[in-house]
Amino acid sequence: MPGDPSVNFNLLHRICKLVVLLCFLHIFVTVVFYVRSFDFRVAFAQNQQSKHNAVKPAQVRNAEVRNTEDTPGVDPVIEKPKAPEEPKAPEEPAKKLEKCPETSPLLVGPLRVEFNIPMSLDLIKKENPNLQQGGRFKPKDCEALQKVAIIIPFRNRDEHLKYWLYYLHPILQRQQLDYGVYVINQDGEETFNRAKLLNVGYTEALKEYDYNCFIFSDVDLIPMDDRNTYKCFSQPRHLSVSMDKFGFRLPYNQYFGGVSSLSKEQYLKINGFPNNYWGWGGEDDDIYNRVTSRGMSISRPSGEIGKCRMIRHNRDQKNEPNPQRFNRIAHTRETMHKDGINSLSYRVVSVEKLDLFTKITVDVGKP
Ligand code: UDH
Numbered sequence: 001m002p003g004d005p006s007v008n009f010n011l012l013h014r015i016c017k018l019v020v021l022l023c024f025l026h027i028f029v030t031v032v033f034y035v036r037s038f039d040f041r042v043a044f045a046q047n048q049q050s051k052h053n054a055v056k057p058a059q060v061r062n063a064e065v066r067n068t069e070d071t072p073g074v075d076p077v078i079e080k081p082k083a084p085e086e087p088k089a090p091e092e093p094a095k096k097l098e099k100c101p102e103t104s105p106l107l108v109g110p111l112r113v114e115f116n117i118p119m120s121l122d123l124i125k126k127e128n129p130n131l132q133q134g135g136r137f138k139p140k141d142c143e144a145l146q147k148v149a150i151i152i153p154f155r156n157r158d159e160h161l162k163y164w165l166y167y168l169h170p171i172l173q174r175q176q177l178d179y180g181v182y183v184i185n186q187d188g189e190e191t192f193n194r195a196k197l198l199n200v201g202y203t204e205a206l207k208e209y210d211y212n213c214f215i216f217s218d219v220d221l222i223p224m225d226d227r228n229t230y231k232c233f234s235q236p237r238h239l240s241v242s243m244d245k246f247g248f249r250l251p252y253n254q255y256f257g258g259v260s261s262l263s264k265e266q267y268l269k270i271n272g273f274p275n276n277y278w279g280w281g282g283e284d285d286d287i288y289n290r291v292t293s294r295g296m297s298i299s300r301p302s303g304e305i306g307k308c309r310m311i312r313h314n315r316d317q318k319n320e321p322n323p324q325r326f327n328r329i330a331h332t333r334e335t336m337h338k339d340g341i342n343s344l345s346y347r348v349v350s351v352e353k354l355d356l357f358t359k360i361t362v363d364v365g366k367p
Pocket residue numbers: 152153154155156157192194217218219220221280281313314315316317319
């Protein structure tokens with residue numbers, strides 16, 4: 001009955017009971033959620049700890065250190081605090097490295113090059129701790145754009161080779177190349193054959209790794225600017241365009257000697273290099289003829305970037321000027337299809353995997 005105090009009291013009593021029940025329900029739900037989130041935090045913390053304790057491969061550890069250090073041109077990676085996520089039991093596989101940039105951020109530009117400082121293989125070894133046996137290297141924190149084999153024709157030039165290794169290894173590493181150095185040593189005392197040794201270097205390097213670019217370099221030539229990248233381009237490249245001994249200019253427009261680069265495809269297109277230039281001169285002109293007769297052109301860096309220094313020396317024994325060279329370069333077009341990588345024959349005497357380079361001694365025969 002309206003206005004009856006016992007009815008009002010009953011209603012109030014029921015409302016109070018409902019409120020108390022709702023309070024209990026609320027407390028219960030809160031406690032359940034709290035306990036569950038506590039369990040989850042413990043599990044997450046344990047998972048993080050075990051991840052940190054796991055031994056990571058050196059490459060990954062170094063990449064992490066490098067990313068957070070002051071590498072020029074590379075922004076430090078700022079880690080955001082991670083929101084708790086479902087714990088993942090198995091360790092994730094190492095992430096694939098990103099490709100290196102087209103221009104390395106590690107380059108410094110012009111370099112001082114001199115040949116009067118005392119040099120030793122031990123010093124060069126100490127200064128290049130990241131080299132692998134046989135003079136191999138690849139960048140740790142990115143995937144190199146090219147796999148480059150550097151081929152050096154060689155005989156009795158140990159002093160020059162030390163300077164080459166001393167200057168070139170740091171440059172090539174700054175250029176972020178995946179590279180290997182192959183010194184192709186002509187065995188015996190017969191007349192020297194530079195181009196045939198280069199063909200041997202191409203063949204032997206490919207037995208070891210899937211190189212797609214080849215640099216052919218004299219042992220006595222040192223670049224004076226690390227922006228002169230030892231890699232391959234859309235056309236065969238001449239790298240030693242501005243040598244000190246020629247007053248820092250090309251001696252003639254068709255000059256292709258000293259240091260050059262050809263991709264595997266470009267090299268095969270010209271059937272490699274001639275095998276029958278014994279003694280000094282003309283083989284580089286023959287290679288130039290091969291390149292242009294196959295419809296390719298020569299690419300070059302600017303005179304400034306292409307500056308290089310040659311170690312002065314006397315003419316080598318058994319490398320006298322080849323009297324047949326003029327006749328041979330006059331007939332490159334007719335001979336190149338049968339004289340080259342398709343007719344190469346030689347005998348490997350030894351392969352030495354040294355700390356700073358791979359030395360392959362070969363018997364290339366005689367004229
Ligand atoms: N090479 C050797 N040993 C030799 C001959 C040549 O290692 O006995 C290699 C070496 O890598 C050298 C390259 O082949 O850099 C080319 O040698 P080259 O003699 O054709 O060319 P280079 O310009 O000398 O070194 C040319 C003769 C210089 C005479 C100088 C007189 N002042």
